[in-house]
Amino acid sequence: MSQTFSPDWIPDKGRRRSLRVLLTIPVIIAGEGAAGKDFREETKTLVVNAHGTLALLSNSVAQGQIVTITNKATEQKLSSRVVYLGPTQGGKTQIGLEFTQPSPGFWRIDFPPDDWKVPEN
DSSP states (O other): OOEEEOOTTSOOOSSOSSOEEEOOOEEEEEEEOTTSOEEEEEEEEEEEETTEEEEEESSOOOTTOEEEEEETTTOOEEEEEEEEEEEEETTEEEEEEEESSOOGGGGOOSSOOGGGOOOOO
């Protein structure tokens, strides 16, 4: 079961573009680590929205870095930018990822919030 919420502990620059949903989804995050070595890490989301996710990662990444996120259930991959580096606990850091293009269907949520609809061009 998922919950929608807007916690104070996640950074918010202005009005949120899409509602956050507290949802644990198995994902793979891959990219280049701080030491210049490629990494591929299986992890889980903490929060998702139409524009990205908050997840835990044990590999070091830099704000602004581009990584790939894979939804393990669908094997769909998206390019994402690291937009937030949060607290570290138990060797894992909270990271905020923003898709390079909004992808509300990436999470395969049956009843996504109304503001997840992306206008068609």
